Amino acid sequence: MVYLRIHSVLSALGLVFAVLMLFPSAGYSQTFRGGIIGEVTDPSGAAVAGAQVIAVETATNTVYKSVSSSAGEFTFANMPLRNYTVSVTASGFETIKVEKVPVAAGSAYTLPIRLPVAAAGETIAVTADALALDTFSDQQSAVLPEAMVQSLPNSGRDYTQLIGQTTGFAGA
Secondary structure (H helix, E strand, C coil): CHHHHHHHHHHHHHHHHHHHHHCHHHHCCCCCCEEEEEEEECCCCCECCCCEEEEEECCCCCEEEEECCCCCEEEEEEECCCEEEEEEECCCECCEEEEEEECCCCCEEEEEEECCECCCCCCCCCCCCCCCCCCCCCCCCCCCCHHHHHHCCCHHHCHHHHHHHCCCCCCC
């Protein structure tokens, strides 16, 4: 009688173990944030560098800002799961506004932006100033102010996420 009881308990434990092995992803942690990535281009498909990209969380009016890289790419990471309104402005182009951009858990919404050229009645003045280039030092550095670091949404206290806040970072 005792043998049958031990045997049935061991069989039940073996069955539970087998079921858990079938679903290995159930043990992994889930992320509760998402992101928006995209590329800003002109009507010909060329990248628009330096475009101001602003994402506004529609529920709370929280503002997230980014600037497109030299390849026209922009990234918003570690954003709360909500809908956003994304607006893109660049000199010489019309402003584009995209509403109801969803951010889902563990994924990045891809948002390609094609900026139309501004109206013909507008005048754009371009001036060329001398480039201030340090030719005496081979050091490159970026210093983030303490207030900026403390106000960053840093999920999990991962200090490597701070590199995205430095000048010239185009995303990885």
